[in-house]
Structures are given as structure tokens and as C-alpha cells.
Amino acid sequence: MIRRAFASVVFVLLAALPARAIDIQQITSPGGINAWLVEDHSIPFTAVTMMFKGGASLDLPGKRGAINLMTATLEEGAGEMDQTQFAEALESLGAALSFDVSDDALVVSTRALTENRDQLADLAKLSLTEPLFQQEALDRVRAQVLSNIRAGESDPQTIASKEMAKLMWGDHPYGTSTSGTVESVTALTREDMIDAKNLVLARDRVVVAASGDITAQDLGLFLDRVLGDLPSVGSAPLPQPAIFQLTGGDTVIDWDSPQTVVSFAQAGLPIDDPDFFAAFVANHILGGGGFSARLMEEIREKRGLTYGVGTGLSNGLYGDSWIGGMASGNDKVAEAVGLVREQWALMAQSGVTDQELANAKTYLTGEYPLRFDGNGRIANILAGMQLAGFPADYVNTRNAKIEAVTAADVKRVTARLLHPDQLRFVMVGRPEGLGPDAETVAAPE
Structure with missing residues (x-):
């Protein structure tokens, strides 16, 4: 993987x-x-x-x-x-x-x-x-x-x-x-x-x-x-932060298939950024909320261009991105890609509605207790918190951070981060109808 x-x-x-x-x-x-x-x-x-x-x-x-x-x-x-x-x-x-x-x-x-x-x-x-x-x-x-x-x-x-x-x-x-x-x-x-x-x-x-x-x-x-018997100090230096190098545009990898698999991404933000929770809520509304998300509504529900499309904030110790993915028929993928860019721009320009914000908060603060069960899950989460640099009280303050996000916060972070011209789409298949600037990359041998 x-x-x-x-x-x-x-x-x-x-x-x-x-x-x-x-x-x-x-x-x-x-x-x-x-x-x-x-x-x-x-x-x-x-x-x-x-x-x-x-x-x-x-x-x-x-x-x-x-x-x-x-x-x-x-x-x-x-x-x-x-x-x-x-x-x-x-x-x-x-x-x-x-x-x-x-x-x-x-x-x-x-x-x-x-x-x-x-x-x-x-x-x-x-x-x-x-x-x-x-x-x-x-x-x-x-x-x-x-x-x-x-x-x-x-x-x-x-x-x-x-x-x-x-x-x-x-x-x-x-x-x-x-x-x-x-x-x-x-x-x-x-x-x-x-x-x-x-x-x-x-x-x-x-x-x-x-x-x-x-x-x-x-x-x-x-x-x-x-x-106790392991070395006290590691022998290799930890990696330096990764430099985000992605630029906007389309990359096509020719693949003999009736549909095209699409991965898309742009720069994200670290989890200690003051706007991170606003971005987290924005992502849920844009593409992370399943059938309630804007991308799913526009691309699947209204037009039937894909079975599913989703986005997520991808955060590592050394670099961060905002990613997404979908698959579509070769003759439909250009329209689907255009709609992603369109929704990216719309959220950056207009933010979210009060109803979208309220629904996202209700879901994000209400569904997570259903997943938190068992000692193994707790141990994994607490170790992950330490690795990521979260404070110990995060487990008891997380919902308040979600509730504190305002529509103005979402508007600020989406205007700051969501730039459709900075989105890179990587498409594996034989997509039709793309612009002349699409770059073609050879498939792996």
C-alpha cells in the first residue's frame, strides 16, 4: 500500500x-x-x-x-x-x-x-x-x-x-x-x-x-x-519533513480498461494548524461525508458519473495533503473531473451553509462513540495520539473543538486552501475529452 x-x-x-x-x-x-x-x-x-x-x-x-x-x-x-x-x-x-x-x-x-x-x-x-x-x-x-x-x-x-x-x-x-x-x-x-x-x-x-x-x-x-534490552538511542536520524511538490494539472497513465481510476490531491495542512478542525469539518461537507457530501451529490446522485467519490485529509509525521478518489467510465471521466474542480472552487468562494455546518457537527460529534470500543482500540488510539503530538486531554476535548467551528472559520480555511488550479488528477485508463495539456505517463511494465 x-x-x-x-x-x-x-x-x-x-x-x-x-x-x-x-x-x-x-x-x-x-x-x-x-x-x-x-x-x-x-x-x-x-x-x-x-x-x-x-x-x-x-x-x-x-x-x-x-x-x-x-x-x-x-x-x-x-x-x-x-x-x-x-x-x-x-x-x-x-x-x-x-x-x-x-x-x-x-x-x-x-x-x-x-x-x-x-x-x-x-x-x-x-x-x-x-x-x-x-x-x-x-x-x-x-x-x-x-x-x-x-x-x-x-x-x-x-x-x-x-x-x-x-x-x-x-x-x-x-x-x-x-x-x-x-x-x-x-x-x-x-x-x-x-x-x-x-x-x-x-x-x-x-x-x-x-x-x-x-x-x-x-x-x-x-x-x-x-x-528494556533494546538500544536506548536509535542509530539512524529521523527523516526530514517532506517537501510538497505537487502542481495542478492532469496526468494520464494509459491502461486498457472501460473505466478510468482517478486519484486527485492538493496541499493539506498539519494537525497542529489552528484551522485544522475547520478544514476537517469542511472536508466532511465537501467529500468526506459519504452520501451527504457535495461531491457525491453532484457527481453520483445527480449525474450518475461514478459509484462513489470521496476526499480526506491525509496527515503524516512528515507531510500533509488533501486527497480524493473516484472511478468513472472513460467517456464520463472528463465531466466528473470538471465537477470536482467546480465544487472545489464553489466551496472556496462561498463556504458552507448553516444547515450543512450543523449537519456536519451533529454527525461528527455523534457517530464516533459507536466506533470506540474495546481495549485494543483504545490502546491504538492513545499511542497514535502520542505519535501525532496530541495532548492527553484531547479525548475529552475533541467534540468541543468540532462544535467551536463556525461558518466563518470554514470560509477562511477553504478560501486559503482550496484552489482548483492546484489540484492534480492522476487517471489510469483511457479517459476521453480531456484538455490538450494533459500529460501522458507510460504504464508500469
């Missing part, structure tokens, strides 16, 4: 937080590891999420995909246990240990009953400090990664996303897939896996959150048990 996972973390923070007040304890383990904790002793179950800042963006030059491959191989045996024995040990506990990575963070998630928590801590520690990286397991996981890369080369949506990322971010890691290329992944060795692990796993890079049947004291012991 070229889309960065952190963007979805931010979406969860904005769209899926509890209406009830949450008591977040900020603790420090005896070994100096900071964490956020929500205690809940109603069931004997605990979830702990650990996010290592930097993630796949720390890939060395020429080694793109190494950290992704390493992450996928962490649970394939550790210590004195091969991949089968490690999986059996985890299964015997009825516990979950999973790993994921984006260009913003490598994520370690643990879930266990209270009685099995210490044993899970030992397995997690082994996977992070003594992974085997056996050649057989490495080759098997590599084959899966290569299969996914090759599948993406024949998927129009993936092709569009990759081209957009390259245009948007250039040589920054955001500009390429965390999975790497067939060539780069094929060349990776076991030694590259060891190097990749050492680049990203360090105590000064980690943020931690826990929720469930665990006290502050026990969480501190758990964290020291899992993370």
Missing part, C-alpha cells in the same frame, strides 16, 4: 473517540519508558500498543522495502524457537502479537488475558531482540511481498496511488512504496534484516499506550520486560 498508515491513525483520532470522559494516566516505568494508561478491570484482559517512530522511512539507500520485510518476519521465530514453535507458544496463550509498519511508525500490538500477560511479554521481547530471520522464513515472506508488489503493478488504483505519491513527495520516502520494488526486495539479505531491525527499534523512538486490566506499576514492569 502506498497510502501511509498514519493517515488512518489520525482519522481514527478524529472520528472514533469516546463521548464519556476517559482518565488517562501518564506513567514512567522503572527503566524510564513513558506510557499512557487507561485502567479497566471489568474483564481480565489487557492491550498494549507500542509505536516506533520512523518506521519504513528509515530504509537505507538502495534498500527500500527492507524494514517492511523485516517487520513481516519478526514473528517467524525468535530465541530458540523456530517459526512453528513460536506460533504454537503464542497460540497456547490465547494471546495476540502482531506487527505492522508504515513510513511513520513500526507498530507492535499485544493482547492477552491477565494471567498470560507475562508470558506474552517474554515472547514479544524475544521477537524484538532475538528474531531468527531464518533463510527459509525470510524467503517465504519475501515471496509473499513480491507477489503483492506484482499484483499492484496490474491494479489501476495502486498504479494511480504510486504515481500520485511520486509526484507529491519526490525522493522522500513518502514518494515510494514501503514494500519496495521487485528489484530491491529480491536483493535483500538476512544481514539487511538485522540492519533494518537495528535502525528502527530503540527505546527513544517508542510511544506506548495500554488499556485494560493492568495497574500503572504492572505496566511499568511489563514495558521494561519487553523493551
Whole structure:
């Protein structure tokens, strides 16, 4: 996937937080590891999420995909246990240990009953400090990664996303897939896996959150048990901010298909911008609100040009954008693209109505409690908050920030940001009726 996972973390923070007040304890383990904790002793179950800042963006030059491959191989045996024995040990506990990575963070998630928590801590520690990286397991996981890369080369949506990322971010890691290329992944060795692990796993890079049947004291012991033997300081510098390079216009990638897949984007704004919540509300009205959004109404409901169109604010640790996507028949896509630009300009010029604003606020402040359930979800959200730089009280102030947005705020931020001539459309297909300035790019071989 070229889309960065952190963007979805931010979406969860904005769209899926509890209406009830949450008591977040900020603790420090005896070994100096900071964490956020929500205690809940109603069931004997605990979830702990650990996010290592930097993630796949720390890939060395020429080694793109190494950290992704390493992450996928962490649970394939550790210590004195091969991949089968490690999986059996985890299964015997009825516990979950999973790993994921984006260009913003490598994520370690643990879930266990209270009685099995210490044993899970030992397995997690082994996977992070003594992974085997056996050649057989490495080759098997590599084959899966290569299969996914090759599948993406024949998927129009993936092709569009990759081209957009390259245009948007250039040589920054955001500009390429965390999975790497067939060539780069094929060349990776076991030694590259060891190097990749050492680049990203360090105590000064980690943020931690826990929720469930665990006290502050026990969480501190758990964290020291899992993370205490990792290096105290990361060996690689974190990436510099990405420079947004996208310009307006149309890019066409010729693809033999009766419909065209469309990705579009422009500059966004960081989550600490004073106008961020106004932009968040504006996006819901413009294209993020499903069937109630303007783009869906104009392009699907009124004209039947697409099955669906949507937009979102995409925020990473190193760069931000305002993105969207749709698909349309080759003979209809030019009209659909024109309507996106038209609605972009209309909102920038006129803002939103009082009714649109009220409806958006009602939805955004009312629907998110339905999604906030379970200790695992809470731990993920709290860790993501720390990674993004949110304060601990955000969970209890988020709705007030939405309610405080006025029509004037939305008008200000849309006039500032929404410029249809700055929208870039990447189209994979054989669109008809585009202007003479559309740029053609060769399809991947």
C-alpha cells in the first residue's frame, strides 16, 4: 500500500473517540519508558500498543522495502524457537502479537488475558531482540511481498496511488512504496534484516499506550520486560519533513480498461494548524461525508458519473495533503473531473451553509462513540495520539473543538486552501475529452 498508515491513525483520532470522559494516566516505568494508561478491570484482559517512530522511512539507500520485510518476519521465530514453535507458544496463550509498519511508525500490538500477560511479554521481547530471520522464513515472506508488489503493478488504483505519491513527495520516502520494488526486495539479505531491525527499534523512538486490566506499576514492569534490552538511542536520524511538490494539472497513465481510476490531491495542512478542525469539518461537507457530501451529490446522485467519490485529509509525521478518489467510465471521466474542480472552487468562494455546518457537527460529534470500543482500540488510539503530538486531554476535548467551528472559520480555511488550479488528477485508463495539456505517463511494465 502506498497510502501511509498514519493517515488512518489520525482519522481514527478524529472520528472514533469516546463521548464519556476517559482518565488517562501518564506513567514512567522503572527503566524510564513513558506510557499512557487507561485502567479497566471489568474483564481480565489487557492491550498494549507500542509505536516506533520512523518506521519504513528509515530504509537505507538502495534498500527500500527492507524494514517492511523485516517487520513481516519478526514473528517467524525468535530465541530458540523456530517459526512453528513460536506460533504454537503464542497460540497456547490465547494471546495476540502482531506487527505492522508504515513510513511513520513500526507498530507492535499485544493482547492477552491477565494471567498470560507475562508470558506474552517474554515472547514479544524475544521477537524484538532475538528474531531468527531464518533463510527459509525470510524467503517465504519475501515471496509473499513480491507477489503483492506484482499484483499492484496490474491494479489501476495502486498504479494511480504510486504515481500520485511520486509526484507529491519526490525522493522522500513518502514518494515510494514501503514494500519496495521487485528489484530491491529480491536483493535483500538476512544481514539487511538485522540492519533494518537495528535502525528502527530503540527505546527513544517508542510511544506506548495500554488499556485494560493492568495497574500503572504492572505496566511499568511489563514495558521494561519487553523493551528494556533494546538500544536506548536509535542509530539512524529521523527523516526530514517532506517537501510538497505537487502542481495542478492532469496526468494520464494509459491502461486498457472501460473505466478510468482517478486519484486527485492538493496541499493539506498539519494537525497542529489552528484551522485544522475547520478544514476537517469542511472536508466532511465537501467529500468526506459519504452520501451527504457535495461531491457525491453532484457527481453520483445527480449525474450518475461514478459509484462513489470521496476526499480526506491525509496527515503524516512528515507531510500533509488533501486527497480524493473516484472511478468513472472513460467517456464520463472528463465531466466528473470538471465537477470536482467546480465544487472545489464553489466551496472556496462561498463556504458552507448553516444547515450543512450543523449537519456536519451533529454527525461528527455523534457517530464516533459507536466506533470506540474495546481495549485494543483504545490502546491504538492513545499511542497514535502520542505519535501525532496530541495532548492527553484531547479525548475529552475533541467534540468541543468540532462544535467551536463556525461558518466563518470554514470560509477562511477553504478560501486559503482550496484552489482548483492546484489540484492534480492522476487517471489510469483511457479517459476521453480531456484538455490538450494533459500529460501522458507510460504504464508500469
